[in-house]
Amino acid sequence: MIKLKINGQERNWDGDPDLPLLWFLRDEAGLTGTKYGCGQALCGACTVIVDKQAVRACITSVSDVVGREVTTIEGLHPTGDHPVQKAWRQLNVPQCGYCQVGQIMQAAALLIENPKPTHDQIREAMAGNICRCGTYQRIANAVHLASTGV
Amino acid sequence: MNTLTNPNKLRGFERHIKVDNVSRRSILKGLGLAGGFVLAAPVMSRPGFAAYQTGADKMPHGTVVDPRVFVSIASDGTVTIVAHRAEMGTGVRTSLPMIVAEEMEADWSRVRVQQAPGDEVKFGNQDTDGSRSTRHYLMPMRQIGASARTMLEAAAAKRWGVPATEVKAVNHEVIHSASGRRIGFGELAADAAKQSVPSVEGLKLKDPKDFRYLGKGQIGIVDLRDITVGTARYGADVRLPGMKYAVIARPPVTGGKVVSFDGAEAMKVSGVEKVIEVKGWPWPSKFQPLGGVAVIARNTGAAIKGRDALKIVWDDGPNSKYESVAYRAELEGAARKPGLVVRKEGDVETALKGADKVIVGEYYVPHHAHVSMEPPVAVADVKGDKAEIWAPVQSAGGTREDVAKTLGIPQENVTVNVTLLGGGFGRKSKCDFALEAALLSKELGAPVQVQWTREDDVRNGFLHTVSVERIEAGLDKNGKVTAWRHRSVAPSIASTFAAGAVHQAPFELGMGLVDMPFEIANVQCENPEAAARTRIGWFRSVSNIPRAFAVQSMVGELAHATGRDQKTMLLELIGSPRILKLDSVKDLWNYGEPYDSYPIDTARLRKVVELVADKGGWGRSVPKGHGLGIAAHRSFVSYIATMVEVAFDNGKLTVPRVDTAIDCGAYVNPERIQAQMEGAVIMGLSFAKHGEITFKDGKVQQGNFDDFPVLRIDESPAVTNVYIVPPGPDTPPSGVGEPGVPPVAPALINAIFAATGKRIRALPIGKQLEA
Ligand code: FES
Numbered sequence: 075m076i077k078l079k080i081n082g083q084e085r086n087w088d089g090d091p092d093l094p095l096l097w098f099l100r101d102e103a104g105l106t107g108t109k110y111g112c113g114q115a116l117c118g119a120c121t122v123i124v125d126k127q128a129v130r131a132c133i134t135s136v137s138d139v140v141g142r143e144v145t146t147i148e149g150l151h152p153t154g155d156h157p158v159q160k161a162w163r164q165l166n167v168p169q170c171g172y173c174q175v176g177q178i179m180q181a182a183a184l185l186i187e188n189p190k191p192t193h194d195q196i197r198e199a200m201a202g203n204i205c206r207c208g209t210y211q212r213i214a215n216a217v218h219l220a221s222t223g224v
Numbered sequence: 225m226n227t228l229t230n231p232n233k234l235r236g237f238e239r240h241i242k243v244d245n246v247s248r249r250s251i252l253k254g255l256g257l258a259g260g261f262v263l264a265a266p267v268m269s270r271p272g273f274a275a276y277q278t279g280a281d282k283m284p285h286g287t288v289v290d291p292r293v294f295v296s297i298a299s300d301g302t303v304t305i306v307a308h309r310a311e312m313g314t315g316v317r318t319s320l321p322m323i324v325a326e327e328m329e330a331d332w333s334r335v336r337v338q339q340a341p342g343d344e345v346k347f348g349n350q351d352t353d354g355s356r357s358t359r360h361y362l363m364p365m366r367q368i369g370a371s372a373r374t375m376l377e378a379a380a381a382k383r384w385g386v387p388a389t390e391v392k393a394v395n396h397e398v399i400h401s402a403s404g405r406r407i408g409f410g411e412l413a414a415d416a417a418k419q420s421v422p423s424v425e426g427l428k429l430k431d432p433k434d435f436r437y438l439g440k441g442q443i444g445i446v447d448l449r450d451i452t453v454g455t456a457r458y459g460a461d462v463r464l465p466g467m468k469y470a471v472i473a474r475p476p477v478t479g480g481k482v483v484s485f486d487g488a489e490a491m492k493v494s495g496v497e498k499v500i501e502v503k504g505w506p507w508p509s510k511f512q513p514l515g516g517v518a519v520i521a522r523n524t525g526a527a528i529k530g531r532d533a534l535k536i537v538w539d540d541g542p543n544s545k546y547e548s549v550a551y552r553a554e555l556e557g558a559a560r561k562p563g564l565v566v567r568k569e570g571d572v573e574t575a576l577k578g579a580d581k582v583i584v585g586e587y588y589v590p591h592h593a594h595v596s597m598e599p600p601v602a603v604a605d606v607k608g609d610k611a612e613i614w615a616p617v618q619s620a621g622g623t624r625e626d627v628a629k630t631l632g633i634p635q636e637n638v639t640v641n642v643t644l645l646g647g648g649f650g651r652k653s654k655c656d657f658a659l660e661a662a663l664l665s666k667e668l669g670a671p672v673q674v675q676w677t678r679e680d681d682v683r684n685g686f687l688h689t690v691s692v693e694r695i696e697a698g699l700d701k702n703g704k705v706t707a708w709r710h711r712s713v714a715p716s717i718a719s720t721f722a723a724g725a726v727h728q729a730p731f732e733l734g735m736g737l738v739d740m741p742f743e744i745a746n747v748q749c750e751n752p753e754a755a756a757r758t759r760i761g762w763f764r765s766v767s768n769i770p771r772a773f774a775v776q777s778m779v780g781e782l783a784h785a786t787g788r789d790q791k792t793m794l795l796e797l798i799g800s801p802r803i804l805k806l807d808s809v810k811d812l813w814n815y816g817e818p819y820d821s822y823p824i825d826t827a828r829l830r831k832v833v834e835l836v837a838d839k840g841g842w843g844r845s846v847p848k849g850h851g852l853g854i855a856a857h858r859s860f861v862s863y864i865a866t867m868v869e870v871a872f873d874n875g876k877l878t879v880p881r882v883d884t885a886i887d888c889g890a891y892v893n894p895e896r897i898q899a900q901m902e903g904a905v906i907m908g909l910s911f912a913k914h915g916e917i918t919f920k921d922g923k924v925q926q927g928n929f930d931d932f933p934v935l936r937i938d939e940s941p942a943v944t945n946v947y948i949v950p951p952g953p954d955t956p957p958s959g960v961g962e963p964g965v966p967p968v969a970p971a972l973i974n975a976i977f978a979a980t981g982k983r984i985r986a987l988p989i990g991k992q993l994e995a
Pocket residue numbers: 109110111112113114115116117118119120121130131132133
């Protein structure tokens with residue numbers, strides 16, 4: 075039996091310890107906010123925060139996060155009003171929206187590490203997250219807005 | 225465990241025509257919105273009227289203009305407006321209901337949007353493609369809103385015993401100013417529902433100067449909050465009790481099939497419950513499933529792991545020799561010989577012979593995959609002769625028909641719930657993934673979710689075609705273009721529907737080939753044969769991509785050959801402001817729109833060129849290593865011009881700035897138009913720089929974002945500016961979702977030439993600039 079801590083809650087898993095965290099979250103724990111986009115750490119759609127760092131849930135197995143704090147979009151902020159989420163809404167960032175949870179989690183992790191990133195630092199930190207709809211200009215502006223006060 | 229402090233490290237690389245448009249078309253009555261809302265009364269379907277004609281009524285099931293189908297008001301005043309088109313990121317789920325709210329004087333903060341299931345009899349056509357939603361529904365939605373407002377006003381007037389002309393709906397209430405009385409929509413709802421629906425002809429539409437929302441763009445999309453907190457529901461997020469998770473191993477070669485398989489190893493994977501064969505249809509299979517072997521599991525991760533352990537013997541079928549290098553040579557060979565003439569003015573042969581100089585450009589654009597961030601996915605629950613589907617489909621009505629046909633049950637027994645689409649781009653106009661889920665659910669007797677992996681999406685999709693575009697332009701002594709021959713060779717989307725379709729269909733020819741807008745005395749367009757060897761489908765802006773790339777690159781080449789400025793050359797070629805006649809073109813495709821409402825108007829094309837040049841500062845001096853490029857193209861009856869600035873920094877290409885101007889006629893939500901244009905720039909640059917799907921032994925050689933890269937934020941333009949031409953008073957609305965894409969690649973390529981003197985004629989750019 076594997077014991078996990080997700081968004082502050084204990085969860086148990088007695089299946090395959092190698093199961094990617096992404097599928098545990100989505101299909102076993104009912105936390106569907108985290109998305110699948112590539113399964114190979116190439117797109118960032120599945121980004122969650124583990125102990126304050128952005129992690130790709132698609133190539134992280136459930137056994138990898140034992141004893142760590144996993145935060146998904148559902149646990150990012152109790153009322154959904156994290157500065158990054160607010161900035162995203164202020165700038166109407168999403169188009170289809172599918173990539174945006176991963177983008178928001180990546181941005182939130184960036185701001186933990188670097189509360190005042192430069193434009194180039196934002197572009198570098200967000201470069202692992204694909205948005206096929208092409209919302210990049212607004213993503214960069216929203217991260218900047220979140221870092222300077224919404 | 226992987227910790228991504230630097231995400232780059234783990235990067236690893238570093239629609240539509242309905243072929244049976246006419247047969248599906250029928251005029252039927254609406255059925256009324258059931259449920260606890262009080263505006264639900266018997267419904268009559270009425271033809272819409274419009275100040276301008278669109279092709280809306282020629283679409284399958286046409287339009288339904290009835291407030292009782294689209295609007296309901298609860299007694300607490302909540303107004304529910306139905307969105308009957310699919311949301312894939314264009315903002316249509318916000319924009320169409322906003323039109324209704326505008327006209328009925330509803331307060332947007334008290335409006336709820338309800339997604340319609342697939343039911344074209346009730347809601348009218350639901351094919352969300354072809355950049356048609358605003359163009360076809362601006363006027364019907366205004367009429368629906370105005371009808372609802374009129375009914376509310378009539379109810380209030382009756383209650384107060386005053387003439388209806390004395391009352392007025394304003395911001396969610398009706399006011400009688402003479403007596404100062406006012407009453408909320410909620411209180412009036414029950415009475416309003418008893419009013420007869422006013423005739424469309426007698427409706428008074430709001431004066432545009434009184435618009436609160438239309439044309440303003442201050443409103444966020446309706447799903448904004450849900451998206452940012454992770455509760456927005458896409459196809460993959462549907463959960464039903466007892467639902468199984470499935471992935472399918474599909475034939476690696478189009479037209480291939482399963483000979484035999486061994487699922488024993490797969491069954492040993494923890495969480496795997498079953499391995500079964502899925503029915504496939506022979507090629508060309510339309511939107512039907514390709515078939516294969518499905519692994520059913522308790523979660524998607526187990527299903528994928530189980531699939532990896534399958535042993536399958538395939539019969540690769542007739543396309544096992546498909547090879548991209550050889551195919552390109554075949555297309556080039558065809559482009560160098562005469563082909564079917566599809567447009568002819570003057571005598572191109574003689575004019576080319578007599579020309580002072582002939583400039584030849586041969587351009588190549590390879591297959592491309594949609595790779596919407598959400599790969600295809602669907603949930604089905606089939607019980608007996610009833611089926612319920614949850615899926616991110618662009619074509620809710622078509623999906624319903626196809627599910628019914630595939631399962632052999634009546635359409636009335638099929639419910640198609642449309643989730644949000646995590647991108648569509650034409651891929652999700654094809655409902656094959658929903659049909660797979662339906663077949664599996666039927667066989668398993670349980671609800672099932674079929675998830676396509678990214679590799680499935682790249683390898684088993686409906687690809688953008690592959691084409692060679694060859695243009696020969698004859699110049700006289702003064703550098704004036706007197707002859708233009710354009711041969712376009714590409715397998716047709718029609719090949720997905722009918723064996724032996726070797727010519728482009730009219731709807732493809734009309735996308736940038738026969739509608740070429742230049743004022744040249746001798747013009748000939750030809751379409752030599754090309755046979756498809758894989759599934760071809762609609763990709764955002766379709767054939768306009770290769771055509772605009774070729775035509776607008778040629779403009780750059782001609783500018784260079786004649787020593788003219790690119791923009792001067794472009795405007796000279798577009799020529800005088802005029803309406804194109806195109807008498808020699810048979811079945812001219814005008815995006816399904818009547819030519820009178822939507823003619824090819826060169827004045828509008830000139831205007832976007834001038835606008836973008838003016839705003840973008842065409843001709844401004846740029847630093848060394850920088851270059852400016854420009855391109856313009858009409859598609860989806862909109863006019864777009866794009867200007868790109870490139871910079872080379874130690875040989876590395878960057879794009880500091882893109883400016884783009886759009887004339888899309890009357891518009892609803894300029895903020896989403898801006899978003900669509902920003903996105904189109906990214907997709908266009910992505911296409912130009914990276915996108916290529918190749919085949920070897922009939923198999924797609926790419927699989928994921930490592931070998932099929934798309935543009936990332938660190939390569940995106942530092943700034944993208946969008947300019948929208950304010951509409952004339954009578955300009956009908958046109959398309960927005962797609963037409964931003966085509967001019968981007970040629971503007972980029974022209975800018976690269978300006979900066980480096982290097983002319984790229986084959987996409988993607990890839991490593992061509994490194995040599
Ligand atoms: S799904 Fe994990 S990075 Fe793409």
